[in-house]
Amino acid sequence: MRDLLETFENKNKGKKFVCEHVYPELTAVCPTTELPDFYTLRLLYEPDEKIVELKSLKLYLTSYRNEGIYHEELINKIIEDLKAVIEPNWIFIELEVAVRGGISTSVRRFWDKNEGDDIERAIEGI
Amino acid sequence: MRDLLETFENKNKGKKFVCEHVYPELTAVCPTTELPDFYTLRLLYEPDEKIVELKSLKLYLTSYRNEGIYHEELINKIIEDLKAVIEPNWIFIELEVAVRGGISTSVRRFWDKNEGDDIERAIEGI
């Protein structure tokens, strides 16, 4: 799947800015029940040399449509793929999961190139 | 009740991330009036080696349905049970109580493995 992600050069390298993308149409399959899960993904990062190309991001996210994968694996797989491909200064992802059994769930992680995971930012949701 | 809680292994141990669950269908019984109380529970924690299994969490919470228990006891019992079973790095719980006598009430507590209770986070509701 990682191959679906494309980037273009950040022409404003050296300037520090934030890119945020929200995608309410992420869906995958629960490995246990084989029923679909629905997610709203929120992604923030600070580009270093590369910026993720938006259409490729959509195709990458769409490719999970028929994959069986748990919430915790999904967030970590997406974050690792984006780290590998865009090599950002830092990256944050939040997955909001649609209500199941009356419980609504979300998972959040923040990773920084120099400091590693930052649980404070994950708690606050940035 | 604690026996109802099940966990599975955190395969992303070493990565720091936050799990949040919101359950608006928690209900117990007021020991004084013997009338039902209704709660919205908000639970956040950082998994260490274990993640709470969602269906078992629901069954655990459902098991309070006919228990007589006060707000303050309830929040502390749930937090102690989850500490014992999932051994998280930290855990936060907020109980919002449905309006009674025109007063709406909530109770919040945050506990950290190393630092113990953190009243700052409880004040801010994380």
Add this chain to the structure above:
Amino acid sequence: MRDLLETFENKNKGKKFVCEHVYPELTAVCPTTELPDFYTLRLLYEPDEKIVELKSLKLYLTSYRNEGIYHEELINKIIEDLKAVIEPNWIFIELEVAVRGGISTSVRRFWDKNEGDDIERAIEGI
């Protein structure tokens, strides 16, 4: 009025947690115009050895119904009564006043057992 407030023992003493009560039905009388004032009260505190009993809190607040009292006096009287009766680790009160003359007003104060008044928390409304 202070006599109306009752408490019960905090069985979770030593655990730090926050109790929040919101009461949108507080009403008193303006000493100048003799017309009723309407308030939404927000009260937060950290219990030490005592917890305020909810029904007694309601009766206490209801007892202002026909009292002539200004906003600033009211907030300070309530906070001093609660300090005396529940001896909390800290207490915060916000009074939102219903619109008068097109102006909506609120008053806020935070007091801590060790540090006294904390204007920072009053500014932020906690």
Add this chain to the structure above:
Amino acid sequence: MRDLLETFENKNKGKKFVCEHVYPELTAVCPTTELPDFYTLRLLYEPDEKIVELKSLKLYLTSYRNEGIYHEELINKIIEDLKAVIEPNWIFIELEVAVRGGISTSVRRFWDKNEGDDIERAIEGI
């Protein structure tokens, strides 16, 4: 105009608390176009020895109705008048201006008796 502002004694001097007033009916005249401008004023301060009397505040604000004055002058004039009359520990004002040319505008300033202007608080809008 400053003469319209009246105060009364702060009987809770020594206690630190915050007074907030929101007035969505402030209007003045644009000196360039001679058309009316509409503002929502948000005012916060910590009283020292004096508290602004609410009715006089309304009359003071109403007195701008036919004055030609720019946004930046208006906020600074109001803040200077209130500083002079109520001598607060600190004061904050935000003026939200009604949409003009599709652009909505607001202006904010925070002043402290000891520290002078505090741009951090102005940025955050307190």
Add this chain to the structure above:
Amino acid sequence: MRDLLETFENKNKGKKFVCEHVYPELTAVCPTTELPDFYTLRLLYEPDEKIVELKSLKLYLTSYRNEGIYHEELINKIIEDLKAVIEPNWIFIELEVAVRGGISTSVRRFWDKNEGDDIERAIEGI
């Protein structure tokens, strides 16, 4: 385009205050698809000696209507133009982009005269 921006003198120089403008009608053209992009621009700055004249700001922003330009270039071009013309103490811009392919996007940057770019403020959106 930069020539379209006009300023007037800040008569309150020495006082620190914040000006905020929100413009939901910014539109440019996507260089790839040649279809229009729609933006909501949020601009904050602290004036030093100059304040941007509102009508000129609108005409400046309107001038992008038929320009082909990417999101990241657009935010950086606007920020550089405003830096050059109003020479503010600091400036912040957020561009919210209308949904494309189901993804909603925003870009944020904060620049300070003395400290340069501040990624913390960009993350928090001030």
Add this chain to the structure above:
Amino acid sequence: MRDLLETFENKNKGKKFVCEHVYPELTAVCPTTELPDFYTLRLLYEPDEKIVELKSLKLYLTSYRNEGIYHEELINKIIEDLKAVIEPNWIFIELEVAVRGGISTSVRRFWDKNEGDDIERAIEGI
């Protein structure tokens, strides 16, 4: 109480128009529990020869503050008083009662000079 209501002459008699007043500060006392009840009153009518004077309406409504009266009696008493005093072409009242025991309640009635009560309009809440 009815004596508190004052009217002034409808100078636009012959023109048909609707007057609507919403008062969220109505309060009376529950005869059973002796605790206060809180109501939002919505009143619509078509003036014939008389219009209710607003300040007198407020004083009239304020006079219920310490009266013991049930919801159904209250709505019918207010509607009969207003019928007697302003002799409208028709009148509609809705009383929304603040939540008690987890149940929120409202009561509605519509009366027309020629047709009497109109249950259809009461159902729809006009």
Add this chain to the structure above:
Amino acid sequence: MRDLLETFENKNKGKKFVCEHVYPELTAVCPTTELPDFYTLRLLYEPDEKIVELKSLKLYLTSYRNEGIYHEELINKIIEDLKAVIEPNWIFIELEVAVRGGISTSVRRFWDKNEGDDIERAIEGI
């Protein structure tokens, strides 16, 4: 259960008015899964000679807490019980069911003493 319902005399018989009660704390048990179901009940009726006593209504609704019953049975049982006890001119009930399997469900019925069921009103939710 029907025995739990109490009424009092409608002293305004002959006047046509509507009583509406909303209860977001109705819960029963799903006969198939044995898991709790959560409902928001909306009840409207026009009293004839009797009005339902509010506290008894709450106790009646609370008595379903541990009953196994399907949505369609529940709405029809409540409506038949209320018809029998308060003998209203007409009655309408809507049950909103909490989300299950991602589907939110509601059921509505309107019954009139003279006309029987009225599907139009049920469609429109009155």
Add this chain to the structure above:
Amino acid sequence: MRDLLETFENKNKGKKFVCEHVYPELTAVCPTTELPDFYTLRLLYEPDEKIVELKSLKLYLTSYRNEGIYHEELINKIIEDLKAVIEPNWIFIELEVAVRGGISTSVRRFWDKNEGDDIERAIEGI
């Protein structure tokens, strides 16, 4: 004031369509208290041969800024002026008045060239 209103020719005469204008910045003076009143005006009409020119409408409405006039007079004066100047097929006006004494008020009238006043439409607010 009526002279301020300008019209232009309806080039789509014979086609039936509705024009709606909402103006939240209408203000006049209360003749009794001499304090300003604030209104949101909602105006709908079906043009016959003439359409009201928008800038002239604004200037016309602005001209009430320092006029002493009651709510009921104001709505009827505006409707009569617009009837005289644009000669519409029908016209509807709603004036929402800012809260005074805790009471929010609105006044509505609908007039049709052939049928005269239509109280049904005034009740429903169209």
Add this chain to the structure above:
Amino acid sequence: MRDLLETFENKNKGKKFVCEHVYPELTAVCPTTELPDFYTLRLLYEPDEKIVELKSLKLYLTSYRNEGIYHEELINKIIEDLKAVIEPNWIFIELEVAVRGGISTSVRRFWDKNEGDDIERAIEGI
């Protein structure tokens, strides 16, 4: 797909009531772009002898996940399947489509056993 739909007997046959289901997780594939489409389905019907079983409804809707089908075909296929399986007195479906190209779309149809399609109800969305 139709085979996935299961029903159970309507034990309240003869009573007229409405069942409404809202499913925000419907997704299919656009035959042209082969990209996923996302829908919110709203379904209302009056049961005759059969009621649709909720879990089977979910499985039926889930089965469109990888089908290539246009909006207009989808709504008509679902309505025809449900007509065939539950034989309702009438049925209404609304499909809200997620924004594409900046345009949000919805499609609505109402069918009655005796009267056939009813465009009025489709316009109003019931």
Add this chain to the structure above:
Amino acid sequence: MRDLLETFENKNKGKKFVCEHVYPELTAVCPTTELPDFYTLRLLYEPDEKIVELKSLKLYLTSYRNEGIYHEELINKIIEDLKAVIEPNWIFIELEVAVRGGISTSVRRFWDKNEGDDIERAIEGI
């Protein structure tokens, strides 16, 4: 411009259903001020033999970007173009115009193949 609109065959001809499209990105130029106008377009129609192709609808609407045209002309031109190209059973358009001079405006028209313009539906906005 009309040539930009494309249609495809309605395969469900004979079934009556409604298509609704909302486009918040319509923009044209004011002929008087030469400044851009911004619109939200709402379009509903009942297809007869043809359905408008969505991408062509977007390109058609985009083509107004640099056209000088008044609100009333715009709505009527769009409605006439769509009538000519898709020959619907009926069509409704609402144009909401972005605030200018503090006034927000909208224009609405409904046309039916057999009955011509229907002002009732235009008033109600369908």
